[in-house]
Amino acid sequence: MQTPLLTDLYQLTMGQAYWHHNRHNQEAVFHLFFRRAPFGESAAIVAGIEPAVEFLTNLKFEEKDLAYLATLRGNNDEPLFAPEYLEALRNLDWRLTVKALPEGSLALANMPVLQVRGPILQCQLVETALLNIINFQTLIATQAARICEAAEGDTVLEFGLRRAQGPDGGVSASRAAYLGGCHATSNVLAGQLFGIPVKGTHAHSWVMSFRDESEAFQAYAEAMPNNTTLLVDTFDTIEGVKKAIVVARELRKTGHQFAGIRLDSGELGPLSIAARALLDAAGFPDARIVASNDLDVETISELKRAGAKIDTWGVGTKLVTAYEQPALGGVFKLGAIQEEETWRYAIKLSEDPIKVSNPGCLNATRQGRKVTLFNELEETHEDTLLEKILLHGRRVAKPLPLEKIRKRALASWADYRQNPLTLERSPRLEQTRAELMAPHLKPQPTLALTP
Numbered sequence: 001m002q003t004p005l006l007t008d009l010y011q012l013t014m015g016q017a018y019w020h021h022n023r024h025n026q027e028a029v030f031h032l033f034f035r036r037a038p039f040g041e042s043a044a045i046v047a048g049i050e051p052a053v054e055f056l057t058n059l060k061f062e063e064k065d066l067a068y069l070a071t072l073r074g075n076n077d078e079p080l081f082a083p084e085y086l087e088a089l090r091n092l093d094w095r096l097t098v099k100a101l102p103e104g105s106l107a108l109a110n111m112p113v114l115q116v117r118g119p120i121l122q123c124q125l126v127e128t129a130l131l132n133i134i135n136f137q138t139l140i141a142t143q144a145a146r147i148c149e150a151a152e153g154d155t156v157l158e159f160g161l162r163r164a165q166g167p168d169g170g171v172s173a174s175r176a177a178y179l180g181g182c183h184a185t186s187n188v189l190a191g192q193l194f195g196i197p198v199k200g201t202h203a204h205s206w207v208m209s210f211r212d213e214s215e216a217f218q219a220y221a222e223a224m225p226n227n228t229t230l231l232v233d234t235f236d237t238i239e240g241v242k243k244a245i246v247v248a249r250e251l252r253k254t255g256h257q258f259a260g261i262r263l264d265s266g267e268l269g270p271l272s273i274a275a276r277a278l279l280d281a282a283g284f285p286d287a288r289i290v291a292s293n294d295l296d297v298e299t300i301s302e303l304k305r306a307g308a309k310i311d312t313w314g315v316g317t318k319l320v321t322a323y324e325q326p327a328l329g330g331v332f333k334l335g336a337i338q339e340e341e342t343w344r345y346a347i348k349l350s351e352d353p354i355k356v357s358n359p360g361c362l363n364a365t366r367q368g369r370k371v372t373l374f375n376e377l378e379e380t381h382e383d384t385l386l387e388k389i390l391l392h393g394r395r396v397a398k399p400l401p402l403e404k405i406r407k408r409a410l411a412s413w414a415d416y417r418q419n420p421l422t423l424e425r426s427p428r429l430e431q432t433r434a435e436l437m438a439p440h441l442k443p444q445p446t447l448a449l450t451p
Contacts, residue, residue, distance in 0.1 A: 001168070002058040004089075005065050007128040012069070015121045016085045024088070024121035027338035029361045032114035032130055034107070034330040035354050038139055043416050044328070045145055045409050046113055047176045048137030049103035049389070050399055052130055056096060057395055059126070061089045094393040096122055099363065099386040103400070104179060104408035106416055107138070108371060108423045112362045113330075115386055118393075120337065127332040135330040136169070137176035139322045143297075144180025145413045147315055150300040155312040157199050158185040159292060160320030173320035179406050181413070182315075194402050201227060201262065207234040217247045225256040229290060232261045232275070241275045245282045260288030260311070268293065269308040276309035288312050296323065333357045336377065343377055347436040359436055360429060362386075369419050374426040 018024040037044050066089065072080040096118035107113050113134060116123050148156050158177040164170030174190030184197040191198035202220055210216035213235060221228045228251060232240030241261060248258035261279075263271055268291050279287045291303075292314035300313055317323060334346045336359065345359035360375030364385040374381060389397045425433065 002055060003065060004059050004061055004125055004129075005068070006055075006132070007125055011124045011128060012081070014124055015089075016081055018121045018124075019085050019088055020082075025119045027118065028120040028123050028334060029336040030116045030123045030127070030332055031112040031335050031358075031362055032116070032134060032330060032332050033110055033112050034135075034138075034328055035109055036329060037107075037109050038142055038322070038325050038328050039146060041142065041146075042420055043106045043108050044138050045141040045180055045413060046101045046103055046105050046107050046134075046138055047141035047179050047409075048134040048172075049100050049114075050405075051137070051172070051175075052100075052114070052133045053098075053389055053395060053399070055129055055133065056094070056098065056126060056390060057393070059094050061092065063090075066090055092122070094122060095119070096126065096390060096393055097388070098390040099388050101386055102408065104405040104412060105385075106412045106421065108421055110358065111364055111371060111373065111423055112386060113138070115362060116332075117361065131330050131332055133172075135328040137172055137179075138330070139325070139328040140173045140176035140320065141180035141409060143319055143322050143324070144177040144182050145409065146297050147295075147300065147313075147319060148181035149413070149417075150297045150304070151313050152304055154310070155184075155288075156182045157290075157312060157314045158182040158187070158319060159200075159314040159316035161185075161187045161190075161316075163317040164320045170320065175402070177319055179402065179409050181406070181410055182319075186314075196402070201229040201259075202231060204231060204234045204264075207231065213240060214243045214246065217243055218250070221247045221251055221256075225251060225254065227259065228256070229259040229288070230261050231264060233263055233265045233271075237263065237266055237271050238274055238278075241278050245278065245284065248282070248284055248287065258284060258287055260290060262290040262292065262314070263310075264292045268310065269303050269306045272303075272309040273307065290314055292316065294318060335360050335362060345375075345432060345436060347433065349437065349440050356433075356437070358425065358429065359432055362429075364423075366421075369421050371421055371423045372426050373423065373429055375429050375432065378428055378432075379426060 066086050069081050069086055074080045096116055099115040101107055101113050158174055160173055161170040164173050171190050174185040174187040175194050178196045184199040186200045188198055190196050207213055207216040217230050230244040232244050244261050251258045272289050275289055288311040289309055290312040291310040294317055295313055295315045296318035333348055336343045336345050347359045348357040350356055358373060361377045362373055363376050364371050364373050365381040366385060
């Protein structure tokens with residue numbers, strides 16, 4: 001959705017207030033980050049950067065957008081937005097400068113994933129969409145990495161489109177799941193859009209449309225001899241495996257390879273062991289056993305520990321909905337704002353320490369396992385982690401193929417498991433933060449000493 005209306009209303013109402021007070025072009029710096037890593041981890045795989053860049057480089061208020069905004073009413077039943085403000089939106093020259101962590105790299109809690117700098121009105125207008133894109137894809141990519149880790153190198157297929165949160169959620173989830181380590185998707189549109197390998201054979205309805213299971217298997221093999229993985233649990237699973245073996249022998253006679261079977265219900269561990277024994281005894285040791293049925297990290301781990309003979313894992317609902325934790329708590333906070341050519345640092349305070357933000361124009365550097373946040377307005381470092389991707393609204397970094405981003409994600413996650421990272425603030429940033437917090441700290445009561 002390439003429209004600036006992909007936002008919350010309060011971004012536009014704040015926008016009119018900035019415009020009304022002639023502050024809409026005031027330079028500001030915002031940071032997108034999350035306060036806690038998902039799923040009990042200490043880091044997450046950054047995903048959604050390229051879709052975010054695409055969104056930012058194609059923004060324009062169309063006439064239909066402005067016409068809609070003109071219909072909105074305030075609580076006095078008068079137009080909510082001034083015509084002059086809507087005219088300013090029509091002529092908006094988008095000139096944001098954005099730095100980002102490389103997609104597929106790791107982010108820690110309170111570490112900026114994005115640094116967004118530019119006119120404060122423009123920063124506010126893109127906040128919601130950026131959070132929507134990056135929160136979700138980072139969440140799914142991280143869950144995919146955990147699921148693939150549980151599968152211990154086995155093939156993992158993402159089968160979640162039908163259970164995803166709408167078509168846009170399904171496509172985004174497929175991209176993020178592949179980035180995070182899944183090997184293929186059932187989502188044909190995602191395959192077309194992103195070059196992801198697509199996989200799939202047939203459903204229970206195919207078998208049920210025939211009077212006989214053997215007939216269904218034979219008919220499918222005749223129609224799709226180069227894609228014959230048979231779903232064997234429509235009726236009796238073990239009998240289904242035996243009937244699939246008959247079809248496999250016929251395929252072999254015609255020069256085709258039988259791909260395998262799929263289990264979608266029942267006790268997957270014992271059934272896979274029994275199926276493997278039957279397939280091996282029949283001379284099909286290379287036939288794969290695909291398992292599905294609401295799989296997640298815990299279920300896959302348990303099946304692996306129990307010795308299940310499963311080669312390929314089809315994971316759907318629990319992956320694309322991030323069932324364990326359905327949202328990443330990403331936020332977008334102001335770090336600095338320019339006032340008469342000087343920068344004023346901004347900080348969000350809270351009685352909850354985790355909600356206290358970091359001020360300045362933040363970047364990060366890494367030495368070994370230590371990541372250090374610093375304020376670019378006061379400090380310089382080589383080899384910073386956030387890289388410039390947009391300069392005054394124009395792309396300055398070439399997009400990477402998804403396959404390369406996926407390789408980076410796989411390497412980043414493996415490195416994270418071996419050598420977890422820690423995050424700290426530079427001494428100068430720590431001092432700035434303390435100075436901003438000091439006026440708001442409540443004095444500690446003193447206790448009178450009794451003689």
